[in-house]
Amino acid sequence: MIKIPLFIFFVIFNCNVFALSSFIADYKLVIDNIKVATETRTLNFYENKYEYTANAKTTGVAKLFGDISIEAKSIFVINDYGVDSEKYIVNELKDKELTKSYIVNISSKNNTVISESTTPKLDTKAFKTEGGNILDPLSLFIALLNDLSNMPNKVIFRYQVADGKYLKKNEYRKISNQTFMINGIEEDVIRVEEFNSDSNLTALFSPKYLYLPVVIEQTKRGRSQRYELTGLRAKVNESEELQVIF
Secondary structure (H helix, E strand, C coil), X not given: CCCCCCCXXXXXXXXXXXXXXXXXXXXXXXXXXXXXXXXXXXXXXXXCEEEEEEEEEECHHHHHHCCEEEEEEEEEEEECCEEEEXXXXXXXXXXXXXXXEEEEEEECCCCEEXXXXXXXXXXCEEEECCCCCXXXXXXXXXXXHHHHHHCCCCCEEEEEEECCCCEEEEEXXXXXXXXXXXCCEEEEEEEEEEECCCCCCEEEEEHHHCCEEEEEEEEECCEEEEEEEEEEEEECCCCCEEEEEC
């Protein structure tokens, strides 16, 4: 069965610099050179909190293994230390039937994470965290992008991430600034790699396109996975809108 890896990569900036514009970003997922899924990411701001949603679904030949979709949502705030998650929700469906559903409640103030699964019904999991902000898989790359945009001289990035099953420490290294061909034009991008991990993750973030990653590559269970940005719609300011198809 084809599984859609729910990869996390989004953009945000420190609120002390400027507010993040709402946007919609479209991606495609290619596994072993075969397009297997599309994904749409949407960021909105409500009552001092950010809501980030991801909707992924199988496409093409991958649908032969089932019509699979994953809906995820992250609710987070930005404080003096950066991105701080409060809730992470995931629903997975196959042929329109709910097969997995869980909620992760996060409190960095109390250093706690509580995960509840409803399908199937499992015991509640609780984790004690270290001091500092806590992220979920969706807000992880938002935090990374926040640091890339506001601390250009920083090289190493460390985060504690709760995904409902585990509490992990993720580490990333900014390798270099380089150029990359986007829409037939060479653009400046920031190359970041994950280390102390077997996924061999590499991501290219584009300052021109809201610091979103234009390409993310990793290896999982011996299979190469590649995410590519295919479209972006955003309101940059009151008078200017950004819309591009890659």
